[in-house]
Amino acid sequence: RYEPLLSETGTKTVDVSEESPLPDGLTREELELPTSSEPELSRHYTRLSQMNWSVETGPYPLGSCTMKYNPSFTEDVAADPNAAVHPERSEETIQGTLELLAGLQDYLARIGGMDAVTLQPPAGAAGEFTGIHVAKAYHESRNDDRSEVIVPASAHGTNFASAAMAGYDVVELPSGEDGRVDLDALEAAVSEETAALMLTNPNTVGLFERDIVEISEMVHDAGGLLYYDGANLNALLGRARPGDMGFDVMHYNVHKTFATPHGGGGPGAGPVGVREELAEFLPRPRVREQDGQYELYDPERSIGKVHGYQGNWLVLVKAYAYIARLGDSGLEDASAKAVLNANYLAEQMEYDIPYGPFHHEFAATAGDRDAADVAKRMLDYGVHPPTTKWPEFVPEAMLTEPTEAEDKTSLDDLAAAFNGAISDSEEELANAPSKTTAQRIDQATAARNPRLSWHALDEQ
Amino acid sequence: RYEPLLSETGTKTVDVSEESPLPDGLTREELELPTSSEPELSRHYTRLSQMNWSVETGPYPLGSCTMKYNPSFTEDVAADPNAAVHPERSEETIQGTLELLAGLQDYLARIGGMDAVTLQPPAGAAGEFTGIHVAKAYHESRNDDRSEVIVPASAHGTNFASAAMAGYDVVELPSGEDGRVDLDALEAAVSEETAALMLTNPNTVGLFERDIVEISEMVHDAGGLLYYDGANLNALLGRARPGDMGFDVMHYNVHKTFATPHGGGGPGAGPVGVREELAEFLPRPRVREQDGQYELYDPERSIGKVHGYQGNWLVLVKAYAYIARLGDSGLEDASAKAVLNANYLAEQMEYDIPYGPFHHEFAATAGDRDAADVAKRMLDYGVHPPTTKWPEFVPEAMLTEPTEAEDKTSLDDLAAAFNGAISDSEEELANAPSKTTAQRIDQATAARNPRLSWHALDEQ
Amino acid sequence: MTDAGRHEHVDGTPYAPHTPAETAAMLDAVGVDSEADLFDVPEAVQFDGDLGIEKRSERELRSELSETFARNDDLTEFLGRDHHTHYVPSVVDDLSQRAEFLTSYTQYQPEIAQGFLQALFEYQSLIAELTGLPVANCSMYDAASGLGEAARLAGRVRSVSGTRVLVPELLHENKRAVLDNYVDGTDLAVATYPMDDGNVDVDALSALADNETALVYVENPTVRGTIEEHLGDVGEITDEAGALFCLGTDTAALGLLEEPESVGADVVVGEADALGVPTAYGMGLGLLATREEFLRQVPGRLVGASEDASDRRTYTLTLQTREQHIRKERATSNICTNQAWVALRTAMHLAWLGPDGLVDLGNQCVQEAASLATELNGIRGVKAPVHDRHHFREFAVRTDQPAPAIAEDIEAGGCAVHVLDDHLLQVCVTDVNASRTDELVDAFEEAV
Amino acid sequence: MTDAGRHEHVDGTPYAPHTPAETAAMLDAVGVDSEADLFDVPEAVQFDGDLGIEKRSERELRSELSETFARNDDLTEFLGRDHHTHYVPSVVDDLSQRAEFLTSYTQYQPEIAQGFLQALFEYQSLIAELTGLPVANCSMYDAASGLGEAARLAGRVRSVSGTRVLVPELLHENKRAVLDNYVDGTDLAVATYPMDDGNVDVDALSALADNETALVYVENPTVRGTIEEHLGDVGEITDEAGALFCLGTDTAALGLLEEPESVGADVVVGEADALGVPTAYGMGLGLLATREEFLRQVPGRLVGASEDASDRRTYTLTLQTREQHIRKERATSNICTNQAWVALRTAMHLAWLGPDGLVDLGNQCVQEAASLATELNGIRGVKAPVHDRHHFREFAVRTDQPAPAIAEDIEAGGCAVHVLDDHLLQVCVTDVNASRTDELVDAFEEAV
Secondary structure, eight states, X not given: OOOOOGGGGOEEEEEHHHHOSSOGGGBOSEEXXXXXXXXXXXXXXXXXHHTBOOTTTSOOOBTTTOOOOOOTHHHHHHTOGGGOOOTTSOGGGBHHHHHHHHHHHHHHHHHHTOSEEEOOXXXXXXXXXXXXXXXXXXXXXXXXXXXXXXXXXXXXXXXXXXXXXXXXXXXXXXXXXXXXXXXXXXXXXXXXXXXXXXXXXXXXXXXXXXTHHHHHHHHHXXXXXXXXXXTTGXXXXXXXXXXXXXOSEEEEOHHHHTOOOOTTTOOOOOOEEEOGGGGGGSOSOEEEEETTEEEEEOOTTOOOOSSSSSSOHHHHHHHHHHHHHHHHHHHHHHHHHHHHHHHHHHHHOOXXXXXXXXXXXXXXXXXXXXXXXXXXXXXXXXXXXXXXXXXXXXXXXXXXXXXXXXXXXXXXXXXXXXXXXXXXXXXXXXXXXXXXXXXXXXXXXXXXXXXXXXXXXXXX | OOOOOGGGGOEEEEEHHHHOSSOGGGBOSEEEEEOOOHHHHHHHHHHHHHTBOOTTTSOXXXXXXXXXXXOHHHHHHHTOGGGOOOTTSOGGGBHHHHHHHHXXXXXXXXXXXXXXXXXXXXXXXXXXXXXXXXXXXXHHHTTOOOOEEEEETTSOHHHHHHHHHTTOEEEEEOBOTTSSBOHHHHHHHOSTTEEEEEEESSOTTSBOOTTHHHHHHHHHHTTOEEEEEETTGGGTTTTBOHXXXXXXXXXXXXXXXXXXXXTTTOOOOOOEEEOGGGGGGSOSOEEEEETTEEEEEOOTTOOOOSSSSSSOHHHHHHHHHHHHHHHHHHHHHHHXXXXXXXXXXXXXXXXXXXXXXXXXXXXXXXXXXXXXXXXXXHHHTTSOOOEESOSTTXXXXXXXXXXXXXXXXXXXXXXXXXXXXXXXXXXXXXXXXXXXXXXXXXXXXXXXXXXXXXXXXXXX | OOOOSOXXXXXXXXXXXXXXXXXXXXXXXXXXXXXXXXXXXXXXXXXXXXXXXXXXXXXXXXXXXXXXXXXBOOOEEOOOSSOOOOOOOHHHHHHHTSHHHHTOOOOSSGGGBHHHHHHHHHHHHHHHHHHSOSEEOSOBSSHHHHHHHHHHHHHHOXXXXXXXXXXXXXXXXXXXXXXXXXXXXXXOEEEEEOEETTEEOHHHHHHHOSTTEEEEEEESSOTTOBOOSOHHHHHHHHHHHTXXXXXXXXXXXXXXXOOGGGGTOSEEEEEGGGTTXXXXXXXXXXXXXXXXXXXXXXXXXXXXXXXBTTOOEEEEEOOGGGSHHHHGGGSSOOOOSOOHHHHHHHHHHHHHHHHHHHHHHHHHHHHHHHHHHHHHHTSTTEEOOSSSSOBSSEEEEEESSOHHHHHHHHHHTTEEOEEEETTEEEEEOOTTTGGGHHHHHHHHHHHO | OOOOSOGGGTTSOTTOOOOXXXXXXXXXXXXXXXXXXXOOOOGGGBXXXXXXXXXXXXXXXXXXXXXXXXXXXXXXXXXXXXXXXOOOOHHHHHHHTSHHHHTOOOOSSGGGBHHHHHHHHHHHHHHHHHHSOSEEOSOBSSHHHHHHHHHHHHHHOTTOOOXXXXXXXXXXXXXXXXXXXXXXXXXXXXXXXXXXXXXXXXHHHHHHOSTTEEEEEEESSOTTSBOOSOHHHHHHHHHHHTOEEEXXXXXXXXXXXXXXXGGTOXXXXXXXXXXXXXXXXXXXXXXXXXXXXXXXXXXXXXXXEEEBTXXXXXXXXXXXXXXXXXXXXXXXXXXXXXXXXXXXXXXXXXXXXXXXXXXXXXXXXXXXXXXXXXXXXXXTTEEOOSSSSOBSSEEEEEESSOHHHHHHHHHHTTEEOEEEETTEEEEEOOTTTGGGHHHHHHHHHXXX
């Protein structure tokens, strides 16, 4: 079904300089935009929504993305009109808002084993950017000039990019044979130039870094800091805490771990937790309680700001509501079920899984088949495929993370799709998908000849 | 795609007498119900919704049903937590609620040209039931014993049923040759037994009863009352009012005329308006303003109650919001566009339309094709078909009401579906629909062997 | 200030999509100069005045109505009596308000309405589970109209010879008033039977129920909140009298209390929306379930399972020959538009609770009522509960001081309760207000 | 009181669907006794304490958080300064909150994500219409991070030789602070240029902008609400200096004010969520649009049109080799999760307004500001506006009495305004609060 573009159902050009009370030179000449009534828009977006996969459509086992169920009630909580305040209101007049922020900071600190938390970073990558800047400020405060950040080869691309944005050289650490950090390689990489090692634990194939205490010692002995990428925190809730493992700085991905909806790309939130010594470098302003009143204050040696205001407020509210709904036992159970689901699903799949024991996610290999083609074929089985061809050290990787939100039947169906797709013929794979809204999309041409707006379509 | 029943994803039996603090004899032995988690329910109902046509999916031209766009904002208004009060709260504590009810009564009285309005009837048919009871009480108050209600053959089935429920004999009035009331036939039908004539205007094929003044005189001269069925009021907003035509009692269908969502069958609301002399018979309690305070009171000769409380509150709020959003000019324009749309669509259709000039709806005839089959075939063109085989005096009727919510393009598409379907082969019609979630459904077997719950499926 | 959206319709409806150019083209195609030319209304009955309804923008209206509703006082409600509130989870709002459900019509084309039809089939099935009766319709308007329809159903059942409808002396006055209108126009007549300490007076009922009796209506819980202890007896009495046994109850109570079928109920009515709809000023959902043998006499819509042309399981409205659009004046009822969307919500809420949740909710209703009654009974000049029975959610309270004055003082203290009589109040406690009973107890203590 | 839903998980998460039997079967299939056996965590780093987070039911939490937020004072806000509020129609909430949009992920499988991709393509197209620039990305976090990314983009553009980023002396302090962090780690350095009565001081800028300049940032409207009158001059100055011209603006202003492309802007940044998101404590949507020639240097996601195997029009994420998940440390930015859902809302709001609505909204912003300034200026001891310019939405106000004390009194009178300085306030008026300016004027009169 073809859904016309907004522009294809009619546009109108308004003579702006004519319509405006402003002098001509201060306005645009004219404005052309689509002109759609509310009934037309309702149908347009309703139909578009029906052409889109989501957590409420079916399983979404993208490894490293933790697409779990997003509880409806958190939307209602976030929509409270009393919570809709302008960011420059005086502190005394928004005690409720500040109380929630303080409460969420406290929850996250407990969950991560951290001493202080900022909620300002608006996404995970912004959290990395913030955390690395905090580390940088820390070293600078000690007149300790360091130029490198070590990142495992299997890490998220954002780790590399965030470190580079902060001006660091990135030292890539190859994966060990067992899929974990190779202590010898780390030994070789660590030096006086090491500002930080960025690590995900469990790592991107779901393995816990068993040598984390040694790793921590090696980095700390060299004067570096240990950074925890929170992408995989859903594996460990209530069972292990980055702070207890020796991490100095961490970010949380609330749209992964704490079930805030990902909204087709965002908004997320990437709060950053730190050990006590680093708290004074956190972004300003910070929130605290003093004698029952909540207030904002600027830490002495703050790195400044990473967002115009206090980050993605609506997302933070939903994260608070989720954490409070689950409590200790619910959080622990969420991880338990996430790990059980990954292990159960793997058990039902006729795929080689080179590394283990894994926790909430695992990298199966498509072997001699093309993982991306297998994924396209899975679409015809009515499910969303896993992350493919990543991490790179697993050949034809299919990085799978079912999350705790699927039950046995759903996982059995998912396994059937995995097993069916890999057994199908090359032709079936090449022609997949065929039962979807769109058939296989030509991404190469899209990139070679970028058409990024409806004007570009006219110009073809 | 088969969506499993709730029961098919697992049930659980609880030993209730065991679980309850009550003595055994006061509880049930056990309770078996489906056991679904919130994530499972979200997917279940999201998927079911995607298997359902709606106004936001596409045109819904069911004649006599007025399926127009339902503005989103009315939902938000109705969801106001301050409006969620218990129906037995004291009047002084729910002034806002009563103010809205009084305001809606006033709006409806203005629109219908009536003197007093009750909002209590929870649906159009309940409005008929109420209105006929009011008429009955009126006659009884004058010791005027009347036994008949006259209803045109083309009227809605509810007219017959409502009159019969109130204990009246129904006198069916055949349609005149021009599709309107036949004055001679009416003359013959009217008598001292006539309690009321129930009329829709424009009638069910969209024709205005041009002789309405004469009709009114004939009925009134015989001592009967004139009842207006509001189903087709969307044709006349701001241009003609039942009260001005001589009607004594009327009901409004707010889910038709005032855009409250029909919810797959209801809830609706069927407010009833009456002339001054009939006001004292309206259901109790009524709402009025006295010195700036709103209060409830029981009319002296009230017929009593037609609903446990004050009707379908949420629906009434939405109707108020819709009317206030449109105002005089918007209401008038809504009818203008509804009538224009019907006439434009008819112009594009290659169908014989035996009666005219019509207003907001028209009865096309499928001629020598089966109207129901043509409708099924229209489903394959991706639109919802019109009401079929009704009214009965039009052979193979396709009663079509596009409403004001469609634009030219949408009507052109709809006409193409009409024209395509009627030109398709008998085989194509017999096999239709084929592109829908379900193919042609066997209704005869469903009725012959009723299976009305999942238990009935087990017993097969 | 004007509304900023879609200026082409500033003088018309914002909900018609026509651009001026489209309107012009359409008028042209139809062959008229203006829409007015399409109206065939005799001049004598044309309306050329103003309705006098001021148009407001969406923003203005939201603000205005928000202010209107803010004029309702913010009271903690301890109110029940045929309208009960339990916490409705957000997910019910979220899912039921999906446009495909909310803005759909009756399922006249089942091939593109399988979603709603299946949901209604599931509703019927859930009600069948709760009542033990195999035939549940898709909804009546509310408990009162359901009772009215049950009485009329009794009048249509051939095996029933009588015309008397027996209802309890303790019955919500509104329900009685609606019933009176439903039987007006039939040969049925309503009479009452006495109660004994808030339950059926079995001996009196036994004496009254004879072969002139068409239907005996009993509630569990009763309008006083008592749990009825004599349902089995009523079943026997009605069987003997050849009358129908109609049980009034609600969905929250059905999970815990005796199963209607097992005590011999022939028809079950009541408020199904005790689950599914939060307090909405009395908007309801009429439950109606009955035995297989009365299937053809059932009012309202029924969804049945069927197969489609490719033999797959499907659902469709069925047995429509009972209904007014086919049968006209010989229909089982005039009901057409019903409460389908509320039924959808109730089914969602029931499914969300599951059997454990529903039983637990029922237990809360028993325990919270008992514990609140004990607390109130400790106040000097207050006796609670009045009836020496088990209670579900609510109970009557006797006060030494005049009840209306006490209720007013309690209102001033921020709580709302029912006044039944000069020295009789009634209070209702559910999961929604149980955490705030302290406020009520305080207000009571202040008031007496 | 416990929560009545789904009792099997009373000690676990309510959002995992496992029944105890399913869990047991799955553990069995995996071959372990309990979930704990699946964790490969060395004892030394196991956590066996309590987190100390109390579990609440959904009902309890909604009630608790409703009370928390009620502790915010109910003030009429006349606040702006980089965060502006316009009325967002209900339909935007309704449609954007459909689960298929809200709970979807980044469109890595475009074949089943056409809906969101098309919506983002439309967002890009709408921004292209508003700015005149052909390349708009799918979003930055907010205006501040957008400016930071624009500066870094300037640093990557080969034709630009300088490293100085020139920003106005009147610039929101937060935006400057974020920019400072974005350029930290590059060889860029930020410097300011002076303003002349709330607009760019053209002579001064001309003197400062040399071939050491990478980027000149100008706002329209400025943070003081003035409409910039010298954009054409800035275009010429930056051209001559071989620097990029970065214009900061917002979606509501773009409908009315000069088209960025036509004044020579190379990059446009700003808050796109002035349309689409109501006040949400500063949550933003960073606009970023630029010229075709800088396409490969753009940060963030881009949606492009493509064809599928049956040659039908489709959409897909494109040019991903710029991004971190492919390019790692050589990516144009680290941005991954962005504000896509906000962009969806902004597109909906723009489409709802249409060209008439958007221009009308812009005109309101000009007229209401002018008329409120006139009213305030009539109060003794108050000068408004401070700058002799045209204003958009907001303006600075000079007070004879100390501004902080006046603002506090105004707050006590129920309104919120900005304090800029000892004798300088700022007020902002839009369609949302225009009907309540009387309250502000009264509060002002009381306060001074």
